[in-house]
Amino acid sequence: MTKYFFDTEVRGYELDSYGHVNNAVYISYTEQARWKILKDAGLLESFLNKDLLLVVTETNIRYMRELKLFDRIKVETTINLEAPYVVFSHNVLNESTGFKSAKAIVKTLLIDKEKIPQDIPDKLLSIIN
Amino acid sequence: MTKYFFDTEVRGYELDSYGHVNNAVYISYTEQARWKILKDAGLLESFLNKDLLLVVTETNIRYMRELKLFDRIKVETTINLEAPYVVFSHNVLNESTGFKSAKAIVKTLLIDKEKIPQDIPDKLLSIIN
Amino acid sequence: MTKYFFDTEVRGYELDSYGHVNNAVYISYTEQARWKILKDAGLLESFLNKDLLLVVTETNIRYMRELKLFDRIKVETTINLEAPYVVFSHNVLNESTGFKSAKAIVKTLLIDKEKIPQDIPDKLLSIIN
Amino acid sequence: MTKYFFDTEVRGYELDSYGHVNNAVYISYTEQARWKILKDAGLLESFLNKDLLLVVTETNIRYMRELKLFDRIKVETTINLEAPYVVFSHNVLNESTGFKSAKAIVKTLLIDKEKIPQDIPDKLLSIIN
Numbered sequence: 001m002t003k004y005f006f007d008t009e010v011r012g013y014e015l016d017s018y019g020h021v022n023n024a025v026y027i028s029y030t031e032q033a034r035w036k037i038l039k040d041a042g043l044l045e046s047f048l049n050k051d052l053l054l055v056v057t058e059t060n061i062r063y064m065r066e067l068k069l070f071d072r073i074k075v076e077t078t079i080n081l082e083a084p085y086v087v088f089s090h091n092v093l094n095e096s097t098g099f100k101s102a103k104a105i106v107k108t109l110l111i112d113k114e115k116i117p118q119d120i121p122d123k124l125l126s127i128i129n
Numbered sequence: 130m131t132k133y134f135f136d137t138e139v140r141g142y143e144l145d146s147y148g149h150v151n152n153a154v155y156i157s158y159t160e161q162a163r164w165k166i167l168k169d170a171g172l173l174e175s176f177l178n179k180d181l182l183l184v185v186t187e188t189n190i191r192y193m194r195e196l197k198l199f200d201r202i203k204v205e206t207t208i209n210l211e212a213p214y215v216v217f218s219h220n221v222l223n224e225s226t227g228f229k230s231a232k233a234i235v236k237t238l239l240i241d242k243e244k245i246p247q248d249i250p251d252k253l254l255s256i257i258n
Numbered sequence: 259m260t261k262y263f264f265d266t267e268v269r270g271y272e273l274d275s276y277g278h279v280n281n282a283v284y285i286s287y288t289e290q291a292r293w294k295i296l297k298d299a300g301l302l303e304s305f306l307n308k309d310l311l312l313v314v315t316e317t318n319i320r321y322m323r324e325l326k327l328f329d330r331i332k333v334e335t336t337i338n339l340e341a342p343y344v345v346f347s348h349n350v351l352n353e354s355t356g357f358k359s360a361k362a363i364v365k366t367l368l369i370d371k372e373k374i375p376q377d378i379p380d381k382l383l384s385i386i387n
Numbered sequence: 388m389t390k391y392f393f394d395t396e397v398r399g400y401e402l403d404s405y406g407h408v409n410n411a412v413y414i415s416y417t418e419q420a421r422w423k424i425l426k427d428a429g430l431l432e433s434f435l436n437k438d439l440l441l442v443v444t445e446t447n448i449r450y451m452r453e454l455k456l457f458d459r460i461k462v463e464t465t466i467n468l469e470a471p472y473v474v475f476s477h478n479v480l481n482e483s484t485g486f487k488s489a490k491a492i493v494k495t496l497l498i499d500k501e502k503i504p505q506d507i508p509d510k511l512l513s514i515i516n
Contacts, residue, residue, distance in 0.1 A: 012422035013280060013415045017273040017327075019435070023185045024160065024271065027153040028400045035399035039457060048406070048456065056152045060189045069275075069435065070426060141293035142286045142409055146402040146456075148306070153400065157271045164270035168328060177277070177327065198306065198404075199297060281443045282414040289411065314410045318447045
């Protein structure tokens with residue numbers, strides 16, 4: 001199963017009053033991991049023109065360890081087709097500590113501007129599995 | 130089962146490039162609903178001093194309908210104790226349309242500064258169920 | 259000079275690791291104050307269709323006092339026309355303490371989708387001064 | 388005058404409903420540029436312990452060109468001492484287009500937990516100018 005990677009580093013403004021990364025920010029990390037996959041598949045243009053939109057219908061995320069300022073993060077992603085859903089499995093890995101920080105399953109649906117579900121384009125199909 | 134309420138209105142900076150509320154923002158709405166419950170239970174001081182921290186260990190959220198600018202939102206919350214977890218069930222209701230927009234189950238753990246799980250204080254117990 | 263008001267309350271996820279409202283969040287408060295003015299002037303439709311866009315070209319903000327969780331905020335706004343710019347002067351007032359927390363001058367330019375500066379529509383003119 | 392650099396790439400969740408980077412996000416980019424400078428100066432520990440806090444007292448930012456998804460950004464920073472203020476001058480450069488996107492002057496004050504202004508530590512002095 002092909003793995004896709006998005007690297008980032010924890011930023012000061014991503015910390016909350018507890019001094020660790022706020023739980024909503026993890027969701028944003030996984031969103032950017034998906035944007036990067038779409039770009040690398042050559043699909044960015046269709047998404048920016050809004051011919052296609054990949055909307056999130058469900059997210060299940062388990063938080064395992066906190067993230068601190070300047071921790072180096074790798075979001076590791078695999079993709080499954082559960083028609084009509086495209087399901088992304090993300091691991092948020094903390095490379096500064098070697099521990100997994102969170103895992104998330106994000107179910108998405110491909111629609112057009114009129115919110116009609118669309119067939120998965122070949123460019124996206126080719127990177128699934 | 131007692132219901133708690135947090136009201137808000139969709140703000141311009143909460144929209145993403147699709148023109149609707151970004152999926153991570155829903156997570157923030159539910160977070161604020163929980164802060165309000167803690168405040169109303171008279172627990173804010175302990176949380177700001179970090180004698181107590183309510184950390185999220187798991188979030189399951191289903192997105193049902195999109196939210197648009199200036200939609201009036203009511204987050205309706207109930208609380209269960211599944212020791213040692215305090216589990217919040219949130220409905221994100223769109224009062225401008227009358228539809229439910231999302232539902233989320235957020236599992237939290239009460240810890241202290243040293244990350245030791247803590248007994249649920251009476252003030253919090255009294256508002257559960 | 260007419261004053262416009264936007265009320266909010268500091269949310270838990272708006273705090274940074276210093277335990278007070280992050281400096282970028284003030285910018286978002288003033289942005290929402292402007293969205294509300296556009297809505298109240300009956301201009302929201304044109305802005306959502308992107309027939310009109312009010313883009314920020316310059317922001318000067320002075321931070322005077324910090325804001326804490328659940329502080330009640332009133333953003334007080336006046337508007338000046340300095341053609342071709344529409345200039346918003348915002349005071350961020352902390353009603354929980356009675357002190358002014360920040361003041362901001364935000365210079366904006368009205369453009370269309372092709373980034374061509376547009377005449378100020380009568381609906382907007384009528385609420386300036 | 389020494390220049391410091393912070394590199395980033397525009398993320399999908401940083402776009403607003405206009406499809407470009409929201410004005411508040413630029414403020415966050417410059418904040419992270421400053422966090423990186425503190426870290427590289429060996430000052431992170433003191434800041435995380437809150438022995439020292441660098442609070443923003445004023446920001447002047449001019450927006451020159453919009454930023455789009457996946458644009459590669461370099462924030463170039465110089466630092467001046469205008470006692471008691473430490474003043475950061477940031478250029479937000481778009482390396483994907485070759486154009487400057489924004490410039491910001493951010494005035495900061497070094498305080499301790501009790502909000503007493505502090506002498507600039509040697510580690511910070513040594514990287515100014």
